[in-house]
Amino acid sequence: MRRLPRSVHPVAWWIWALGLAVAAACTTNPILLLLLIGVSCFVVLLRRGDAPWSRSLRVYLALGAAIVAIRMLFRVLLGGPGGGTVLIDLPSIPLPSFAAGIHLLGPIYSSSLLDGLYDGLHLAAMVVCLGAANSLANPKRLLKSVPMGLYDIGTVVVVAVSVFPQLAESLGRVRRAQRLRHDAATSRRHLVRMTIVPVLADALDRSLALAAAMDSRGYGRHGSASSRRRLLTGAMTIVGLIGVCVGAYGLFDERAPETRRWPVFIAGLVLGVAGVVVSSIGRRVTRYRPDPFDLSAIGVAAGGALSAALMVWATDVAPADLHPDTLPATWPVFGVLPLVAACAGLLAVVASPAPVLSRTREATA
Amino acid sequence: MSATTRNRPPDRDLVTRLGGSAVPLGPRSVVALVLASIAGLAMFAWPLLAHPATGGQAHAGDAPLVFAIALPILVVIVLAQFADGGMDSKALAMLGVLSAVDAVLRPVGAGTAGIETVFFLLILAGRAFGPGFGFVLGCTSMFTSALLTAGVGPWLPFQMICSAWIGCGAGLLPRRVRGVREIVMLIGYGVVAAYLFGALMNLYFWPFVAGTDLAEHANLAYVPGASLWTNLHRFGVYTLVTSTGGWDTGRAITNAVALAVLGRPVLSVLRRAARRASFDPLRSAD
Numbered sequence: 001m002r003r004l005p006r007s008v009h010p011v012a013w014w015i016w017a018l019g020l021a022v023a024a025a026c027t028t029n030p031i032l033l034l035l036l037i038g039v040s041c042f043v044v045l046l047r048r049g050d051a052p053w054s055r056s057l058r059v060y061l062a063l064g065a066a067i068v069a070i071r072m073l074f075r076v077l078l079g080g081p082g083g084g085t086v087l088i089d090l091p092s093i094p095l096p097s098f099a100a101g102i103h104l105l106g107p108i109y110s111s112s113l114l115d116g117l118y119d120g121l122h123l124a125a126m127v128v129c130l131g132a133a134n135s136l137a138n139p140k141r142l143l144k145s146v147p148m149g150l151y152d153i154g155t156v157v158v159v160a161v162s163v164f165p166q167l168a169e170s171l172g173r174v175r176r177a178q179r180l181r182h183d184a185a186t187s188r189r190h191l192v193r194m195t196i197v198p199v200l201a202d203a204l205d206r207s208l209a210l211a212a213a214m215d216s217r218g219y220g221r222h223g224s225a226s227s228r229r230r231l232l233t234g235a236m237t238i239v240g241l242i243g244v245c246v247g248a249y250g251l252f253d254e255r256a257p258e259t260r261r262w263p264v265f266i267a268g269l270v271l272g273v274a275g276v277v278v279s280s281i282g283r284r285v286t287r288y289r290p291d292p293f294d295l296s297a298i299g300v301a302a303g304g305a306l307s308a309a310l311m312v313w314a315t316d317v318a319p320a321d322l323h324p325d326t327l328p329a330t331w332p333v334f335g336v337l338p339l340v341a342a343c344a345g346l347l348a349v350v351a352s353p354a355p356v357l358s359r360t361r362e363a364t365a
Numbered sequence: 366m367s368a369t370t371r372n373r374p375p376d377r378d379l380v381t382r383l384g385g386s387a388v389p390l391g392p393r394s395v396v397a398l399v400l401a402s403i404a405g406l407a408m409f410a411w412p413l414l415a416h417p418a419t420g421g422q423a424h425a426g427d428a429p430l431v432f433a434i435a436l437p438i439l440v441v442i443v444l445a446q447f448a449d450g451g452m453d454s455k456a457l458a459m460l461g462v463l464s465a466v467d468a469v470l471r472p473v474g475a476g477t478a479g480i481e482t483v484f485f486l487l488i489l490a491g492r493a494f495g496p497g498f499g500f501v502l503g504c505t506s507m508f509t510s511a512l513l514t515a516g517v518g519p520w521l522p523f524q525m526i527c528s529a530w531i532g533c534g535a536g537l538l539p540r541r542v543r544g545v546r547e548i549v550m551l552i553g554y555g556v557v558a559a560y561l562f563g564a565l566m567n568l569y570f571w572p573f574v575a576g577t578d579l580a581e582h583a584n585l586a587y588v589p590g591a592s593l594w595t596n597l598h599r600f601g602v603y604t605l606v607t608s609t610g611g612w613d614t615g616r617a618i619t620n621a622v623a624l625a626v627l628g629r630p631v632l633s634v635l636r637r638a639a640r641r642a643s644f645d646p647l648r649s650a651d
Contacts, residue, residue: 127518203466208458240442244439
């Protein structure tokens with residue numbers, strides 16, 4: 001018997017993408033960053049399905065290009081510091097004194113422009129890596145793996161994602177009714193009002209019907225937790241949040257004692273998360289067709305984790321490879337370790353099966 | 366009490382009549398919300414908070430990364446606390462449907478000079494269903510629209526908490542104001558919220574876009590370790606130059622126009638739904 005084709009666990013794709021993003025965060029070497037962008041695009045092109053969210057990679061690439069362009073533009077417009085060759089010597093325009101002594105334009109140095117390019121690529125690579133996860137992981141399946149403490153919020157987002165396409169149909173119905181009634185909508189303002197209000201009213205009516213259906217099937221319900229457990233989770237959450245508050249402000253206050261900074265911040269976050277976990281323990285909700293975190297998912301996640309781990313290791317072993325000089329401008333070179341780190345993400349292609357397309361699914365059915 | 370209740374006009378929503386709310390805000394949820402907001406504000410304003418004496422040089426690099434991981438955890442903790450306070454299936458379905466409508470509205474204005482169509486529905490829903498509902502709707506609508514159209518990125522938790530504050534604040538406005546004065550009040554709130562949202566998101570993006578100025582060179586970049594006043598001044602100029610003229614004003618105008626044109630009918634639709642759903646306070650006492 002042939003196994004049904006199944007997709008990789010969405011959490012695995014997110015771990016993979018976050019690993020690549022961490023690797024990108026470690027370096028400003030443009031060739032390594034371009035390699036990371038290339039790896040994520042390559043994997044997306046080979047492994048994405050044909051769902052609406054799978055087509056989003058182009059948007060992220062455009063966003064990355066915009067980030068690079070904006071950062072370089074800022075360097076030109078605000079005449080950043082730098083040295084080396086003067087590419088173009090623009091006149092400097094000093095602004096009045098209320099503007100904090102800023103001057104616009106001025107000479108454009110090669111090092112300043114290169115710094116802008118590297119910084120922009122650094123951010124763009126992280127954005128494209130996260131975008132890759134966006135187009136590979138199925139958000140509906142991802143929401144099924146939220147912890148029980150967030151079951152309600154997960155349900156809200158699932159409802160929203162499922163209702164989204166129905167709104168277009170609702171809009172079509174309202175338009176058709178208006179055409180049949182032959183409403184001569186004179187002003188544009190009137191038209192907007194005549195469309196949005198009925199669609200919204202329809203959507204809200206639908207939500208009440210949906211709530212009734214959910215009630216009758218036991219959705220959105222979970223056994224009420226005991227008051228002792230709720231008191232415990234509430235106390236853990238609040239004490240944890242107080243820790244986060246103290247830590248978040250202490251981090252930047254050099255006069256604060258060492259214990260009021262990182263230890264308090266981390267401990268507060270951990271305590272808060274523990275509160276969520278404790279509140280999850282008491283709840284039991286059955287799941288329809290859970291995604292197993294199988295061997296292919298482990299392989300995909302390992303690819304990203306390996307990439308991040310090797311790149312973090314490289315910051316110790318070969319820091320010069322990761323941050324090339326811009327003054328004087330040198331051709332960025334790097335050793336084997338950063339190269340392997342940048343390419344480790346390709347492991348995901350080997351580990352994951354070919355994507356399940358709705359067309360092939362219909363063909364096999 | 367009973368006599369006055371009977372004499373109240375029929376269009377009163379249940380939030381006022383019963384003192385209940387679609388998403389009940391228990392004392393624990395309120396404390397968690399306030400604490401998370403205080404901590405969240407630090408994560409936006411960290412460039413301004415670095416102490417001048419010895420400077421935050423060591424933290425200038427890692428702070429944005431740490432906060433980009435910490436803020437989503439914070440949002441999750443608060444939402445879990447809200448859910449623990451009890452939301453029934455009607456509130457869940459209502460939140461889901463309104464998030465979907467917001468996700469449809471978002472790309473309508475995206476890309477055209479600051480026309481931001483998300484906030485007016487958020488403000489009206491927060492007004493009609495109460496602050497707890499507004500907070501959760503702010504989070505879920507941003508998250509849903511990110512999943513469906515706008516894209517998930519490191520900026521998402523910051524947008525989520527900003528819009529959650531907007532929705533929550535709309536629910537906290539004085540409840541007695543009705544009629545034309547209510548719409549005027551909401552328009553005023555919408556304009557203020559538009560500029561505040563712009564300033565906060567700018568504060569978050571500022572060190573990324575303008576870069577970090579380590580060489581004491583005079584431009585709009587953030588100077589780690591400089592005094593609060595210096596950085597605030599630089600940020601003020603940066604905001605004025607980059608966004609107040611275009612994006613923020615565009616957002617404020619969109620909010621004002623949408624609330625003026627659609628405020629009345631949408632509010633009455635939402636209140637009708639609230640009446641039919643009858644979010645009663647007895648339910649959460651089980």
